[in-house]
Amino acid sequence: MNYIGIDIGSTCAKVVVLDEQKNVCLEMVQPTGWSSVDTAEEIKKKLLAEGIDPDASPCVATGYGRVSVPYANKMITEITCHAMGALKINHSQDALVIDIGGQDTKIIRIEEGMVKDFIMNDKCSAGTGRFLEVMANSMGMRPDELCTLAETGGGVTISSMCTVFAESEVISLIGRGEPKENIAFAVVDSIVSKVASQASRLHEKGEAVCLTGGLCDCEYVCKALEKKLQSQVITSPQARYAGALGAALAAAKIKL
Amino acid sequence: MEIIKELPEVFEEFADARKNSFLAVKELKEKNVPVIGSYCTYFPQEIPMAMGAASVSLCSTSDETIADAEKDLPKNLCPLIKSSYGFAKTDKCPFFYFSDVVVGETTCDGKKKMYEYMGEFKDVFIMELPNTQREAALKLWKEEIICFKEYLESKFGVEITENQLRQACKTNNQVRSSLKGLYELMKNDPCPITGYDLFKVLYGSSFKFDRSLIPAEVDALVEKIKKEYAEGKMLEKKPRILITGCPIGGATEKVIRAVEENGGVVVTYENCSGAKSIDKNIDVEAEDIYEAIARRYLDIGCSVMTPDTNRFELLGRLIDEYKVDGVLEMTLQACHTYNVETLAIKKYVTEQKDIPYLAVETDYSQTDVGQLNTRIAAFIEML
Numbered sequence: 001m002n003y004i005g006i007d008i009g010s011t012c013a014k015v016v017v018l019d020e021q022k023n024v025c026l027e028m029v030q031p032t033g034w035s036s037v038d039t040a041e042e043i044k045k046k047l048l049a050e051g052i053d054p055d056a057s058p059c060v061a062t063g064y065g066r067v068s069v070p071y072a073n074k075m076i077t078e079i080t081c082h083a084m085g086a087l088k089i090n091h092s093q094d095a096l097v098i099d100i101g102g103q104d105t106k107i108i109r110i111e112e113g114m115v116k117d118f119i120m121n122d123k124c125s126a127g128t129g130r131f132l133e134v135m136a137n138s139m140g141m142r143p144d145e146l147c148t149l150a151e152t153g154g155g156v157t158i159s160s161m162c163t164v165f166a167e168s169e170v171i172s173l174i175g176r177g178e179p180k181e182n183i184a185f186a187v188v189d190s191i192v193s194k195v196a197s198q199a200s201r202l203h204e205k206g207e208a209v210c211l212t213g214g215l216c217d218c219e220y221v222c223k224a225l226e227k228k229l230q231s232q233v234i235t236s237p238q239a240r241y242a243g244a245l246g247a248a249l250a251a252a253k254i255k256l
Numbered sequence: 257m258e259i260i261k262e263l264p265e266v267f268e269e270f271a272d273a274r275k276n277s278f279l280a281v282k283e284l285k286e287k288n289v290p291v292i293g294s295y296c297t298y299f300p301q302e303i304p305m306a307m308g309a310a311s312v313s314l315c316s317t318s319d320e321t322i323a324d325a326e327k328d329l330p331k332n333l334c335p336l337i338k339s340s341y342g343f344a345k346t347d348k349c350p351f352f353y354f355s356d357v358v359v360g361e362t363t364c365d366g367k368k369k370m371y372e373y374m375g376e377f378k379d380v381f382i383m384e385l386p387n388t389q390r391e392a393a394l395k396l397w398k399e400e401i402i403c404f405k406e407y408l409e410s411k412f413g414v415e416i417t418e419n420q421l422r423q424a425c426k427t428n429n430q431v432r433s434s435l436k437g438l439y440e441l442m443k444n445d446p447c448p449i450t451g452y453d454l455f456k457v458l459y460g461s462s463f464k465f466d467r468s469l470i471p472a473e474v475d476a477l478v479e480k481i482k483k484e485y486a487e488g489k490m491l492e493k494k495p496r497i498l499i500t501g502c503p504i505g506g507a508t509e510k511v512i513r514a515v516e517e518n519g520g521v522v523v524t525y526e527n528c529s530g531a532k533s534i535d536k537n538i539d540v541e542a543e544d545i546y547e548a549i550a551r552r553y554l555d556i557g558c559s560v561m562t563p564d565t566n567r568f569e570l571l572g573r574l575i576d577e578y579k580v581d582g583v584l585e586m587t588l589q590a591c592h593t594y595n596v597e598t599l600a601i602k603k604y605v606t607e608q609k610d611i612p613y614l615a616v617e618t619d620y621s622q623t624d625v626g627q628l629n630t631r632i633a634a635f636i637e638m639l
Contacts, residue, residue, distance in 0.1 A: 064626070079634035104627075115638045117606075120631060122617065123624060 002057045005248030006043060006072065007081065007241075008032055008065030011102030011129055012214060013039045016244040017052055022252055026050060027241050036065030044071060058254035060247040064103070073254050078243050081250065083108050083115045085242030086210045088249060090234060098199055098225075098233075099242070100191070100213040102129040107199045119201055126161040127194030129214050134163050135187040138170050139180060146184045147218035153185030161194065188224055191215075196228040208232040212242035263484070266477055267453040270460030277312075277463045278350045284310050284465060285354050290412050293355030295340060296363055297533040298385050298553050301467075303405050305424035306416045310465040312351045314358065316340040317506025319620035321348055328373055334591045335620040336503065337366045344374055352378075357411065359404070361385040363560045364593055381407055387562055389554055398550035422540055425549065427468050429537040434474040435461060436534050441481055442523045443578055446493045448485040451522025452512050459505055459529055494519060495639040498574055500526040500601065501585040502594050507620040510628060511586045518633040523578045526571050527586075532556060535570060559593035567597075568604055575609050581639045584632065585615040612638055 002025070003018040009032060017026035028046060032039050040061075047054050054071045061072035062081040069075075078101075086097040087110060097108040105127050109117040125131050129143070136146040156178060160166040173183045203209065208231055215221045216239040226233045238245070261269075281291060290309040294301075304311045321342025322335060328345070329338055343349035344358075352358070357379040360371035374380050383400045386393035405416050438457060441448050457477065461470050497520045504511060504527060515522050526532060536555065542548035557567030574580065583605045587594045598615045605613040614635040618624055 064630075077630050077634040077637060079630070080637045115634070117612070118634060120627070123627070 002052050003248045003251040003254075004047065004052065004054055004057050004059040005081070005244040005246065005251055006040070006059065006061045006066075006069055007063040007078065007243035007247055008036050008039060008061065008068065009063045009078075009102050009214075009243070010104075011133070013043060013063075013065070014241050014244040015043055015047070016241050016248045017047070017050075018248045018252060022249065024238075024245070024248075026052070027238075027244075029240065032065060036068035039065065040069040040071075043069075056256075058251040058256055060251040060254070062243050062247045073256070074250070076247060076250050079106060079108060079118050079120075080115060081243045081246030082106065082212055083110050083246065084249050085244070085246030086110070086212055086239070087113060088245055089212075089236055089238050089242060090210055096199075096203055096207060096209045097242075098195060098209050098211050100127070100129060100195060100211070100215045100221075102133075102214065104128060105195055105198060107202050109202045117202060119198060121198060124161070125163045126166075127191050127198060131163050131166070131191055132187065132215070134167055135170055138167055139174065139183060141180075141184075144218060147188060147215070147220050149181045150184035150188040151220040151223075153179065153181030153183070156182040156186040158186045158190045161190075166190065188221060192221065192224045192228050195225065199229065203229060203231070206231055208234055210239070211235040212239040214240055216240055263449070263453075263477075263480065266480075267449075267456045271456040273460035274463040277465065280465055281310070281312065281351055281354045290408075291351075291355050292408075293352060293358040295359070295367065296361045296385075297528045297556055297558070298361050298363065299359055299383075300401050300404070300549050300553050302421060302424040302428050302538070302549055303401065303408065303416070305428060305467065306420040307408060307412065307414050309408070309412075312355065312465070313462050314340060314344075314349065314352055314355070315503060315505065316343045316349065317508065317620070319507060321346050322620065329370065332590050333366050333370075334364075334502075334588045335507075336588055336591075337364075337370050339620055341370050341374060344378065357381050357408075359383060363558070364591070366590070385560070386554070387560065389561055389566065394547070394550055394554055397554045398546050401550050401553075402546055418545060421545055421549075425538045425540045425545065429540065430471045431461075431467050431474075432534045432537055434471040434478070436531075437478050438474050438481075439524060439530060439534070441478065441485075444485065444490070445496065445579055446490045447496075447521050447523060448481050448490050450491065450516055451497070451499075451525075452509070452516055455504070455509070455512055455522070455525065455529065458525070458534075491521060494521040495581045495636050496521060496523045496579055497636075498522075498524050498526060498571075498578065498580040498583045499530075499586060500571060500583060501598075501615075502588045502591050503528040504586060505529060507622070508586065508588075508618060510622065510625055511584070511616065511618065511632070514625070514628045514632040515584065515636070518629065518636050520582075520632075520636045520639075523580060524574050526567075526574055528558075531570060531574060532558070532567075559597040564597060568601075571601070571604070572609065575605070575611065580611060582612045582614070582635060583609075584635065585613065587615060587617050589617055589619045 007014040015028040061069035093113045099106040107119045136143040216235040292304040293314040316339035325338040325342030538552045539548045
């Protein structure tokens with residue numbers, strides 16, 4: 001028996017499959033694209049190609065596209081799934097999780113294995129992956145390239161929180177001939193500042209935080225966040241899959 | 257009175273009360289019955305009732321006229337104020353159109369300043385609501401109520417006697433007691449009805465102009481629900497949610513739906529749409545009836561008061577009595593007093609009452625239904 005967790009986010013769709021012993025036996029990620037319904041269909045095909053039948057295995061869907069997975073047995077919100085995934089990754093029962101997603105950022109307080117409190121950003125993309133994407137785009141770079149480059153820059157800030165205004169700030173910085181690394185620095189600094197200010201409502205001074213979501217691969221983002229929060233930021237390559245992992249763990253509780 | 261209607265039909269009738277009373281208000285006008293428009297739970301309904309006038313709530317609940325309102329008002333103002341002003345300005349609200357006078361209270365800064373503009377095209381009577389609930393405030397509020405009475409007397413050429421006033425207080429006390437009898441059914445676990453059905457009756461009943469007819473109607477409904485509950489008709493057991501915060505109605509009913517579509521049940525409303533406006537009655541035996549009315553209304557716990565002790569008292573009582581599992585606060589964008597008070601409410605709920613709390617900020621659009629669903633579903637998953 002396999003347990004399937006599918007996290008259809010606004011930007012990327014992540015899949016985690018667990019084996020009987022709840023060990024991860026498959027991880028997949030793909031762009032969500034225009035249609036979550038199509039994405040769910042593609043995931044089904046890929047799973048079948050791996051010899052896993054989603055119709056015959058317990059499956060939980062989460063994320064913004066969770067309603068578009070017809071073969072899922074259950075839907076659970078990304079808050080609960082990220083929390084459960086982060087606990088598994090960190091082998092703990094208490095944590096403060098920061099998830100920087102494609103269109104929203106979540107701060108989740110977990111105590112004794114249960115979600116105790118959470119905050120999500122409102123209808124605004126400041127401090128999310130989307131902000132980074134838009135800025136990287138206007139600089140003709142990939143988001144991960146921008147993050148790496150940011151480490152060598154400094155001395156510039158973007159003052160607008162609104163993505164649209166911030167983009168025009170970036171464009172005028174480019175026009176002014178500001179070196180790319182300085183602009184990249186300003187972009188990452190803006191995201192990290194916004195996330196840290198959101199987290200401050202639940203974060204205790206000096207408390208270590210777990211970072212999940214697509215930005216956990218960028219070493220510099222973690223470093224910059226550590227500096228802003230003045231706390232250790234724990235992450236791992238698996239943290240990108242935290243939501244899907246949490247969903248798969250929930251699937252393991254389903255009796256078909 | 258024999259009731260042959262099924263419950264869902266009764267709930268829908270209440271839900272339609274607002275729509276149906278568009279015609280009723282026109283008929284009242286044709287019979288020369290004065291109509292007094294109001295915006296707030298602090299409005300002392302008994303004064304117009306005593307002179308046989310109808311009163312109607314004008315608080316608007318749709319985003320239809322917000323664009324029109326934004327021609328005059330700032331964009332980052334609370335949607336309730338913008339919508340109310342927009343409906344008034346564009347003459348799209350029949351209740352506003354037929355109101356002989358509109359009563360505004362100095363509650364929040366946004367409303368207070370909006371009424372100044374509204375006064376340019378409508379008779380607006382402003383009552384100075386104090387910001388505190390001290391004895392000096394009570395004295396001022398009592399004077400304001402007497403001023404309002406005198407204003408109505410001279411405007412309509414009538415006399416409002418103390419007897420009439422006491423009678424109106426008795427009638428409205430009965431209305432409140434009956435509605436309280438209804439919402440107290442939700443103390444049962446499992447609940448007899450959904451929180452949304454309860455809301456339809458509470459909200460709908462505020463649009464019945466002849467208030468003396470409400471008690472019999474609501475009491476009959478209560479009896480029917482009790483009878484069916486005894487026969488085993490009830491909801492399954494669900495996480496029990498209390499809703500607090502800004503007034504709910506129309507567009508913001510999305511919050512109630514989000515709770516009940518994601519596995520919870522709203523057992524009680526602490527806000528203006530529920531207990532806040534119904535919980536307490538007027539002491540009709542009091543020697544000074546004006547003071548009794550003033551006290552009853554001034555004691556309402558709203559975030560415009562400082563300190564807002566009474567809101568916490570009611571909230572705590574409801575949490576205990578309704579065995580609440582989680583408190584959901586809905587605030588409207590740019591409603592400063594409620595938004596600021598969320599921190600104190602959160603602390604009270606999570607530290608004193610030791611249950612989870614979630615605040616959601618919303619407006620009159622439907623574009624955030626997805627986000628609300630995610631937050632509220634996650635909240636219910638926590639319980």
